[in-house]
Amino acid sequence: MKKESVMYLQRDKTDFDKYDAIVIGCGFSGAVVSRELADKGKKVLIVEKKNEISGMMADYTDENGICIHKYGPHVFMLNSEEVLDYLKRFCELVPVTNYVHAFIEGRYVSIPANFYSFDALYGEEKSKRLQEKMIALYGEGKEVHILTMRNSEDAEIRELADDLYEKIFVGYNAKMWGLKPEELDPSIPGRLPIRVSYNNKNCKKKYELIPSKGYIELFNSIIDSSNIDILLDTKAADIINLAGGKIKINGKDYPGIVVYTAPLDELFSYEFGELPYRALHFEIDVFDGKREAPSAVTTFPMNFEKVRTTDMVELLDQKVKGYVANVSEYPGAYDKDSEKFNVPAYPVLNDSSAAIIAKYKEKADAIDHFYYVGRLAEFKYFDMEASIGSALRCSEKILEGEA
Ligand SMILES: Cc1cc2nc3c(=O)[nH]c(=O)nc-3n(C[C@H](O)[C@H](O)[C@H](O)COP(=O)(O)OP(=O)(O)OC[C@H]3O[C@@H](n4cnc5c(N)ncnc54)[C@H](O)[C@@H]3O)c2cc1C
Structure with missing residues (x-):
């Protein structure tokens, strides 16, 4: 309006x-x-x-009453009280908690990697052993980087680091940035965090919020x-x-x-x-049914052309029972003249x-x-x-x- x-x-x-x-x-x-x-x-x-x-935040309500984010899911993850107070002048903000899974070899694996991910990838026995080793080496509740694990004296921990790097990081980033795996910045795996716990929350900031009436209303108010x-x-x-x-x-x-x-x-x-950008092409699929994925957001590091699918019903905790509203993101090189990739997403x-x-x-x-x-x-x-x-x-x- x-x-x-x-x-x-x-x-x-x-x-x-x-x-x-x-x-x-x-x-x-x-x-x-x-x-x-x-x-x-x-x-x-x-x-x-x-x-x-509303820029990239533009949303709309479809004929089923479902709010859809046209250009990919947008959730406020905030630490800044200044930004929080600013937004509160213009809208009511409601908390959400979202989880992310990666679809790997037919299984949904919790992201960022944590003990749930070990369970899904390696089965109960091996997962338990790896968990005990990780706790002994790095301390329970800590977050450790792949590069640190690669330097471990324990061969099984080094193997774990390589496996997580391959499965979670390589395919996703190669697809996202249009690069060959060997062209990826070698310093990045060092920054890939592995959690020494069952903490599977995606948001690491103080607040995870959405505007209760959507982004267009928020922008109208601003x-x-x-x-x-x-x-x-x-x-x-x-x-x-x-x-x-x-x-x-x-x-x-x-x-x-x-x-x-x-x-x-x-x-x-x-x-x-x-200036070079990566762009995204969005496909929206709303259907009457049940979501297969365990969480609103699923990433696709391997095999698929898309990088991410988000069920907007679950993401925004919408009270529209029985529907799944998937927004899938397909990456490509930005080209102002292209039909599919003409909105610059990431520099x-x-x-x-x-x-x-x-x-x-x-x-x-x-x-x-x-x-x-x-x-x-x-x-x-x-x-x-x-x-x-x-x-x-x-x-x-x-x-x-x-x-
Ligand atoms: C897929 C995706 C998901 C994201 N998810 C999140 C999230 O969950 N949480 C989060 O905090 N951030 C997220 N972001 C980042 C967020 O979108 C940006 O922080 C935000 O868009 C920045 O606002 P902006 O005004 O700088 O740019 P934009 O939102 O891009 O606004 C720029 C505006 O300028 C207009 N414009 C462009 N060219 C011209 C021109 N030549 N003449 C006139 N107008 C023009 C555009 O149409 C647009 O309306 C996401 C980004 C992407 C790509």
Whole structure:
């Protein structure tokens, strides 16, 4: 539902001059900055390329009354009290507890690896032996990394490390990042955690929460200000021109603030090359029946093309009995012209992309009243907590700098 106080505009009827700030993109980065500026009396225009708000968090309710996250499951995992308090201004948050299993050789194996995973993979007797050895070596309740286990003097523990690495990590990451197993960063297995306990909770942060009325409602609430107007279906490049380091909007010099939350390479016409992203194609399958997987989220490290399937009914603890609503994610290389993989999901961080983004950032930094923030513009992996935190910091910087 669109809120009364927010005006949805048409491009040919938009008077860009009347806005103190133009914010590109309406994910968390754009929505939070817009609201912060609006609360300080600035008149803000949000320009969003899609026909909807909420960025990657967009959801909808289907004909069965089931809430579905269009671009993959989104759950707040928070430590920051600041972000928690900020969200509470705009929505009611309800706790959820989610578990994850990997589907390996026909079995559902608890993730992150823990003693339940040992039971599922190796059977009771061997699992017990491995558990005792792990407790003796590393201490009950601890979390140990694969690399540490690989250095163990016990051959069975070294074998366990290699097996878990192969089964849980290699296939998943090769698929996710489009790499051959031997091309995976060798330092990463070191970071793969193995729990010396039956602790199978996925979330390691203080709070695991979802907005009780969904994300679109949350976003409607954030942007619900008479100082905010929105222009949908409009790409930044259609209205912004930065030639000569000056901001022009719709062909005219623009003295106001521009906050950009979309990819910088696109804005600068790919002058220094395209930034590499992995993208996801989503398939949604809602049916009347029972879920086979033991938890809402199942990852597929081996054999399948998909990397993850999430049952939205279980994930959001929805009271729609008898339904399974699976959202499956298929990874591929981002290509702006592709039909399936045209939404950038994860930045591919390597030396070459670091050099490219540094050039775009240098160019953007030289433009007065131009700010960039968010997972796309900053070319960083941000979860929602980090996005909101970063948007709040950016808003402070703008309000201080433009006072
Ligand atoms: C599959 C998946 C699952 C995730 N799950 C979680 C989770 O469970 N928990 C969590 O905390 N985080 C999760 N995240 C991360 C979360 O999606 C990001 O933190 C969040 O999207 C960042 O918000 P943002 O505003 O920076 O970017 P976005 O949400 O991407 O918003 C950018 C906006 O800009 C618009 N835009 C892009 N280009 C243009 C253009 N040229 N002109 C105008 N508008 C443009 C886009 O349409 C979009 O609306 C997940 C991410 C993915 C990919």
